[in-house]
Amino acid sequence: MEYIQISIDGILYGSSYSLIALGFSLVFGVMRRINLAYGSSLLLGVAIALWVENKLNISIIFFIPIVLFFCSLSNLYVERFCFAPHNTKAGVVVSMISSFAIWMQLDEISAQLLPDRTHSFPSLEISTFEFGGIFFRGDQILNIFVAFIISAILFLVVYKTRYGIVLRAVSNSADTAKLMGCNTNLVNSLTFIVAGVLGGIAAFLVLSTESQVTPLFGFWCTVKGLVAMMIGGLGSLTGAFWGGLLLGLLEAHFSYQFGPVFREITTFSILLIVLIIRPGGLMGVNIYKDLKSRDERI
Amino acid sequence: MSLYIVTILTNMTLISFIAISAYLILIVGEVSFGQQAFFGIGAYMTATSTALLGLDIVVALCLAFIVSALFALVLSFLTVRLSGLYFAVASLSFAELLRLSLYKVDYTVETNSGTVGPNGPEGFQNIRWIFENNISPENFLVIALSSLLALIISLIFMENSKLFKNARLVGKDQIVAQSIGIRPFFYRVSFITLAGGVAGFGGGLFALFNTYIEPSMFGIMLGVHGLAYSIIGGLGYPLGPLIGVFIDIGLLESVRFLSEYRMILFGGLVAAILIIFPEGIISPRLVSRIKRKLVEKNNA
Numbered sequence: 305m306e307y308i309q310i311s312i313d314g315i316l317y318g319s320s321y322s323l324i325a326l327g328f329s330l331v332f333g334v335m336r337r338i339n340l341a342y343g344s345s346l347l348l349g350v351a352i353a354l355w356v357e358n359k360l361n362i363s364i365i366f367f368i369p370i371v372l373f374f375c376s377l378s379n380l381y382v383e384r385f386c387f388a389p390h391n392t393k394a395g396v397v398v399s400m401i402s403s404f405a406i407w408m409q410l411d412e413i414s415a416q417l418l419p420d421r422t423h424s425f426p427s428l429e430i431s432t433f434e435f436g437g438i439f440f441r442g443d444q445i446l447n448i449f450v451a452f453i454i455s456a457i458l459f460l461v462v463y464k465t466r467y468g469i470v471l472r473a474v475s476n477s478a479d480t481a482k483l484m485g486c487n488t489n490l491v492n493s494l495t496f497i498v499a500g501v502l503g504g505i506a507a508f509l510v511l512s513t514e515s516q517v518t519p520l521f522g523f524w525c526t527v528k529g530l531v532a533m534m535i536g537g538l539g540s541l542t543g544a545f546w547g548g549l550l551l552g553l554l555e556a557h558f559s560y561q562f563g564p565v566f567r568e569i570t571t572f573s574i575l576l577i578v579l580i581i582r583p584g585g586l587m588g589v590n591i592y593k594d595l596k597s598r599d600e601r602i
Numbered sequence: 603m604s605l606y607i608v609t610i611l612t613n614m615t616l617i618s619f620i621a622i623s624a625y626l627i628l629i630v631g632e633v634s635f636g637q638q639a640f641f642g643i644g645a646y647m648t649a650t651s652t653a654l655l656g657l658d659i660v661v662a663l664c665l666a667f668i669v670s671a672l673f674a675l676v677l678s679f680l681t682v683r684l685s686g687l688y689f690a691v692a693s694l695s696f697a698e699l700l701r702l703s704l705y706k707v708d709y710t711v712e713t714n715s716g717t718v719g720p721n722g723p724e725g726f727q728n729i730r731w732i733f734e735n736n737i738s739p740e741n742f743l744v745i746a747l748s749s750l751l752a753l754i755i756s757l758i759f760m761e762n763s764k765l766f767k768n769a770r771l772v773g774k775d776q777i778v779a780q781s782i783g784i785r786p787f788f789y790r791v792s793f794i795t796l797a798g799g800v801a802g803f804g805g806g807l808f809a810l811f812n813t814y815i816e817p818s819m820f821g822i823m824l825g826v827h828g829l830a831y832s833i834i835g836g837l838g839y840p841l842g843p844l845i846g847v848f849i850d851i852g853l854l855e856s857v858r859f860l861s862e863y864r865m866i867l868f869g870g871l872v873a874a875i876l877i878i879f880p881e882g883i884i885s886p887r888l889v890s891r892i893k894r895k896l897v898e899k900n901n902a
Contacts (some may be wrong), residue, residue: 338687385870388662389877397633397686398880401833402873404826409869416866471889534691572695579692580680 308315309438310556318552319448320513323506325536325544326455327499332463332538334475334495336397339595341382341403343525344410345500346507349375351414354423354430364426371508376500382406383496388489391478415519427515443513448549450509454502455545462541471495500507531575533588548588608739612811614851615746619804619842620828621835622753626797628837629766630790632633632774633690636677636697637801637828641819644802645809646707646720651812652731653718654711655670659731659810667799673700674798674883678791697825704817725816726856729809741880746807753800757840769793770886830868836882838889845883 315363324343331339353371354360362370386402389395430442462468473481482488507525511517528551536547554574559567578586607684620637627634651662681692710719713728720726732742760766769789772779776786807817831846849871854864879885 334643385873390880395880400687400690401633401829402876403850405869405872407831407869407877408823408826408865412863412865412869533694538843565702565705569699572698572702575695576680576692576699579688579695580686583684583688 305437307557310560311553312440314439314553314556315549316444316448316530316552317556319444320506320510320548321528321532321546322451322548323447323454323509323546324503324525326451326458326541327503327506328529328533328542329456329538329544330499330502331495331586332533333541334471335387335454336475336493337387338530339382339403339499340494340526340530341386341388341407341410342499342503342529343575344407344522345378346375346525347517347519347522348378348410348412348417349373349500349504350425350511350521351417352378354425354517355417357426361450362550364428364539365427368508371574372504374500375504376530378499379496379500382410382491383493387496391488391492399556407522408519411519411522414509414522415444417599418517420517422516423516424540425511425515425517425574427512441513443509443577447509447513449546453543454505455541457563458502458541459509461592467494495532502545515577525572531571533577534585537587540585543585543587550586605739610851612739612743612746614742614807614847615750616804616811617824617828617831617851618750618844618847619753619807620801620841621847622757622800623797623831624825625832625837625843626793626800627834628832629773630786630793631776632685632794634693634794634797635690635795635822635825635829635830636693636771638820638822638825639700639802640674640798641805641808641824642704642815642817643670643673644805645815645820646704646726646805646881647802648806649809650720650727650730653726653729653825658701659735663806665801666802670802670805671795671799672803675795677792677798678794682787684791694822694825698822701817701820704820723815723817725814725819726809727814729813732809732813732865738759742811746811749803749807754840754844761840765789779892802813830872832882834852834872834882835881836879836884836886836888838882838886839885842882842884 324346328339328342329471331337331342350371352374353367356370357367382403386406387399387438390399390402421525428443428446430446432439432441434440460473470486473484473486474488478488481491503525507521511521532548532551533544534547535551536543536545551571551574553569555567558570604734618643623640626633647666647669648662651657651665657665677693677696680696680719681689704720705723707720710717710721710723712718718726718728731737733850737745744884750755768779768784772784772786772831779786805820827850830844831850833846834849835845844858845893850864854868875883881887
């Protein structure tokens with residue numbers, strides 16, 4: 305019974321990793337770029353929204369759109385500043401480093417906006433319930449539900465809509481897409497805005513389950529999202545979803561067995577093992593067998 | 603010189619070691635987010651060998667170099683199939699694993715000057731080498747600066763050697779390098795190992811100067827700064843990383859009214875510099891252009 309309870313807790317907690325990994329995956333899938341400033345741009349969005357909320361005293365219904373707005377705005381800033389100037393093939397590593405530098409900047413701005421170590425965050429107040437002797441946290445159930453719905457919607461958007469066709473064209477070959485008349489600049493910016501909205505939803509849900517925000521949230525987001533995405537498979541939306549749940553499950557068991565430090569140790573050991581054994585991720589392509597993706601690897 | 607300036611200069615010298623180790627890995631075409639771990643290993647190694655074992659300082663620093671180079675060797679063998687982004691993330695996770703395992707290292711000894719030894723999250727306290735040998739901050743600065751200078755001068759001399767030229771070719775284009783008979787594997791492994799050793803040496807000096815170290819000092823932000831310095835400095839010449847160090851610590855941290863916003867300014871500055879100079883300020887292209895100019899002048 306104990307093991308079932310831990311597994312359930314772990315999977316439910318892992319749903320927040322899935323949510324963040326989806327945003328990462330979207331950007332990587334389209335631009336073949338890693339946005340390392342993703343977590344801190346979400347933190348900045350949340351920090352500005354909290355600051356606005358403090359000034360204006362608004363209710364939670366208006367608070368959510370403000371979070372989403374500022375998250376996508378800070379993501380757009382990252383795209384314009386770090387990714388748009390380096391859109392050539394040689395710019396892959398440069399843009400990654402550049403986003404790394406912006407990570408420092410955004411983290412520091414957020415730390416200035418949130419001067420205390422912890423800030424309370426409005427929570428949704430959904431009660432915990434029991435089913436067959438196992439406890440479920442209501443807000444985490446909501447998280448996994450939202451993660452599932454978002455990945456379904458993303459899947460539909462990417463494979464069924466006109467925007468999705470353009471998106472996949474740009475991801476396949478930006479130059480060819482440009483020749484066919486796609487505005488690749490606009491697509492890239494739109495992708496970052498969508499990733500920002502996604503990340504805003506993720507950040508809101510995660511923080512309302514924790515009901516507090518610390519300046520470390522940005523680092524947490526980036527690392528967990530990156531790990532979940534790389535476990536699942538780079539650029540694969542379903543892989544990101546399952547990777548997050550798997551990460552949550554393993555972390556819960558290891559930290560229960562060996563103590564809290566092992567939560568982080570598990571995260572990085574899993575990542576290292578997956579990278580060494582199967583660098584393309586568990587559900588991604590095997591980058592050493594598939595010739596086309598080998599050429600594409602960065 | 604006032605103590606403030608001496609401390610700033612010493613910090614600049616110590617972080618230059620990380621910047622140079624990041625530079626060495628960048629030469630073979632990889633990006634490492636993990637140099638801070640080797641810095642930390644070197645620091646712990648030096649602290650252990652001076653404070654616990656009572657070894658000589660030269661032996662301690664050599665040990666720091668060797669042990670962190672060994673860890674880097676392990677990393678390079680683990681990541682032999684990876685490159686680019688995959689290598690960057692693998693080095694990050696390797697570094698974080700090493701740092702987190704330092705939280706579990708617990709071995710303390712009581713001496714007359716207090717508790718000595720690694721003590722998990724509490725860190726390693728009472729590294730009293732500086733006090734025992736009556737080294738003033740100025741003298742320590744001279745020691746650190748002269749080892750940095752020795753490193754840079756040897757790098758400048760090695761710049762024209764076959765080893766470095768081949769390594770640069772491996773970094774530029776592995777396939778071309780392979781086609782003329784250069785084995786990328788050898789260069790990757792040896793440069794990653796060397797970089798680990800350099801970072802460890804710097805870490806050793808850091809432990810002696812700081813007299814107290816703890817695992818949280820060697821977090822990812824340290825490595826990011828080192829990497830950013832060598833990236834904006836450029837890969838053309840070993841002096842490149844020092845430019846980055848100078849801009850960040852020399853200009854931003856030492857000017858008091860700027861230091862509160864240092865990270866904000868520096869982060870934006872790095873991104874802006876990368877837009878103007880995508881290959882860094884002293885890029886390989888600039889260096890070869892200057893060399894050509896010098897040759898023309900000599901011929902004329």
